[in-house]
Amino acid sequence: MNLKQLSEALGLSQTTVSRALNGYPEVSEKTREKVRKAALAANYQPSKRARSLATGRAMAIGHVIPVSTQQELVNPVFGDFIAGAGEIYSAEGYDMILSLVKDSDEADFYRDLKIKGNVDGIIVHGPRMADPRIALLKELGLPFVVHGRASDIDLPYDFIDVPNITAFDQATTHMIELGHRRIALINGVEDLDFACRRRKGYERALSRAGLRIDPALMHSSDMTEAYGYNAARDMLDTDNPPTGFAVASMITALGVRRAIEERGLKTGRDVSIVTFDDDLSYMRNGTQEAPIFTAVQSSVRDAGRHAARMLLDRVANPNAPAAETMMDCGLIIGETTGPVPKN
């Protein structure tokens, strides 16, 4: 059933039927109601393809997920971010198009995306320091919102981020206040902007407390469970092990805990952990029960919702001034931190 058939069945022109269905004022309420009923009865849905060709709007948003070439790692936060964004899209009648792109050939990919015109806008994931994508997208005129931020960029652009510096300052300071002096940082890959900021926050807290920044205590890699385990194990097995860990993700923190427990130590008593917690749906920490990990927490799902709204606004209004959203990020105290042990 298409428009033509429906309009013939109704004895109306395609124009009128189309207008009736799309809420244009040039059609009487009586006709509109009649058309609506007929459409419902005939199970009529306008073809997305035809519609978007005619309107020039794709009614779709692209999510471009960079896949790090070495590891082929998919960041576990994407699932929840996308779930959040998807809620908004489907409420607004937008499709979500997902593309996983090797970080090597991203530039071409964006260019093609614009030309092929199958999306109205995109969400940029995993921004790096001074990320070149931002200038490119601006130049292409393809609406976008960055999930995260890219430092050292002059252009104004839309982004939504968590206060990473503050968060890791807070996390580190919390341990400092508990008496910890040797605090390790188990960070993500530091050409990613968020990781860089977390490191800055960590360093700021140490400096404020007059503590030395020790490169031997700072690690940076893809945030897997194994990485957390390995990094923690190596540091714990030295002569002068850290008593606290600031960790960039729950998954990695689980690995850290594994290393701690394996050494016969007790997390929270012998060694403390504060982690960043994206509030992943299958790994809730304190949302339904008492928190396990002491953590700086911010819901990535909420971020997804918010980012989607920002992008749809941008699509609707390309010339509005750039919007910058900062998510809330609170320290929640769980069982993985405690006063530094005396010895």
Next chain:
Amino acid sequence: MNLKQLSEALGLSQTTVSRALNGYPEVSEKTREKVRKAALAANYQPSKRARSLATGRAMAIGHVIPVSTQQELVNPVFGDFIAGAGEIYSAEGYDMILSLVKDSDEADFYRDLKIKGNVDGIIVHGPRMADPRIALLKELGLPFVVHGRASDIDLPYDFIDVPNITAFDQATTHMIELGHRRIALINGVEDLDFACRRRKGYERALSRAGLRIDPALMHSSDMTEAYGYNAARDMLDTDNPPTGFAVASMITALGVRRAIEERGLKTGRDVSIVTFDDDLSYMRNGTQEAPIFTAVQSSVRDAGRHAARMLLDRVANPNAPAAETMMDCGLIIGETTGPVPKN
């Protein structure tokens, strides 16, 4: 730059240019080469919208991800599955459209998908027992591949699955052979087909060994970390605790381990765990280093790749006989299992 402009610039008709670019034989190699070069130089890409309207093919595959209404839980395996599938799609020029749908209004959703025509086929995720979606999709004539399987359905349909029964039989038998007699099952939600099968495998192994099937040792819920912890804790705190756990996902198994260690017990010595392991990229178990968890393992990313290929085949050839693919699933021995402790 569109077809018309390009063809005018070349002094050729749109037909010829289109044919040249799409590899039709009616155009000389010389012309084709000339056209190709011009297209490249002008950065020409055919509009996806227009093309799919003309051809009737959307060049897009839909992934419909059911979101359980209570928990709003996104199964962490989707990320990797989609990463695998995405590789294939992009190699074949297909887009991937993701939709998260509340399991309540799925039927309508599929119907609309077909009518609106924005996908050529879909992957069905999270099949339940006797899942009604399969009959519906057959009836709609929308090509699909099921990730998993739905029991009790007579119709032939394409699916890719892991041998869940065998896998959990094997996992359970492994512990039985180590002397365990009280083995708990920490399963997913059992109206999902895969969970039901895993339970069958578990029960089969127990029965074969002449062990009693004890409902008190069988739990079923959304596979979160907290669920694993809670279920294990409750059972371990009884008078007659299990000495082994068969667990349906790594995430949940992490929770089980947490409960074990918290009780001052050592995993693998005092209590054993065998888990199902989807080989998630951020939680590798034995792929790069010695395995931590004893597990029945099957790469969900590979499954994604394979499912995508199956679906594209189906789209190309709607009347081929139904294809059923069974993934490999091997038991890998890690450190979380050991002989039952004597006491």
Next chain:
DNA sequence: AAATTCATGCAAAGCGCTTTGGATTTACTG
């Protein structure tokens, strides 16, 4: 009653591509 506005509906022109059916040119046969 004539002049003006408003409400309602229509025909037709795109949107940018693919593809059908034909026309024209070139190459090949006997």
Next chain:
DNA sequence: CAGTAAATCCAAAGCGCTTTGCATGAATTT
């Protein structure tokens, strides 16, 4: 060299929708 087949290209008709520009008749005003 005429006659046929093959190669090469083109004009134009869709695909299913939105939207522009008009036409019609009803309602309102003077």
